[in-house]
Each structure stands twice: as structure tokens, then as C-alpha cells.
Amino acid sequence: MSKLKRVHRGDDGFTDLGSERVWKGSTVLELVGSLDEVASILGVAKCYARDEEVSKHIAYLQRVFLELCSRIAMKDFSGLERRIEEIEEATKRIWESHGLEFALVEPGPPKLAAYLHLARAACRRAERWAWRSLAEGSISSKSVPLVLNRASDLLYALARLVEEKWGRARGG
Numbered sequence: 001m002s003k004l005k006r007v008h009r010g011d012d013g014f015t016d017l018g019s020e021r022v023w024k025g026s027t028v029l030e031l032v033g034s035l036d037e038v039a040s041i042l043g044v045a046k047c048y049a050r051d052e053e054v055s056k057h058i059a060y061l062q063r064v065f066l067e068l069c070s071r072i073a074m075k076d077f078s079g080l081e082r083r084i085e086e087i088e089e090a091t092k093r094i095w096e097s098h099g100l101e102f103a104l105v106e107p108g109p110p111k112l113a114a115y116l117h118l119a120r121a122a123c124r125r126a127e128r129w130a131w132r133s134l135a136e137g138s139i140s141s142k143s144v145p146l147v148l149n150r151a152s153d154l155l156y157a158l159a160r161l162v163e164e165k166w167g168r169a170r171g172g
Contacts, residue, residue, distance in 0.1 A: 034126035077141035
């Protein structure tokens, strides 16, 4: 049985991001951490998704957030304009096909809607970190914060869809 020797390369306050060592307090690492957090929250949401349409969108958004982490690490932002269009189209389809209306809501039951609202709020934070990272030159594409802006719109639409389908009073 082989033993894995653990290397603690982050004990100096820096970590690897792509081929660079980056300070753990940097805006770009806050961005990547926020993207990881949103993908994780969506993993919890997926546990409560009992609708194929909603599940499909959650899985898609998880892939988008993980793709953004990879693109940030590799400094490759090509093709993100297409992601913006895809997310806009999906959001528009949900609003129109389900006749949803915008409303300020207090996140709560059902659980899936609450987790989608939590993911939306974390996504908005990631967007703010993306704008900071862009301003500081840590990322070089305005497409990153725009993807996050559109993704938070889609998360809001999904939360509203769940609230409409299963009602706000139910716990599931």
C-alpha cells in the first residue's frame, strides 16, 4: 500500500493558480473561491431538484462556474460570449414559457428555491469580485463578470419557477 505524501504548498499564504503562485487574499482568488462556492451550493440544490428542466439548468450552471475557474487559471477567456448568449436564451425561455413575474421575495420554502436564491446571492458576490479582478488586471475579459451577471438572472428565474410550481409554503 502506497502512502501519499501531502505537500502543504499553501502554508506561505500563496497557492497555485494555473502556472502562477497567487496570494490567497487576492481578488482573483476571491473570485475563484466564490465560483467554487456557487457550484457547491448548486450541488446541494441539485439534491432537492425533482424537475428535469430545473435539474438540467442547475447542472449546466455548475459546469459554467467550473469552466470559469479553469478559464481564469489558464487565462483563456475565448468563447465566453457564447455562454452569455446561452444563459440569456435559457432565462428568457423560462420567463416566457412559465409566465413568471418579477417580485422581491423573501427566500424560503421550498428548500430548492431557497438554495437557488442562496446560489444567486453568492453568484452576485462572485460578479463583484470579477469586476474588481478586471479593474486590477487579474483577468482580462469583461465576459467573466457578464457571464456571472446573466447566471444570477437565470438562478433568480429558476428560484421563481420553483416557487411557482411548488408553492412557497411547502418545505420540499
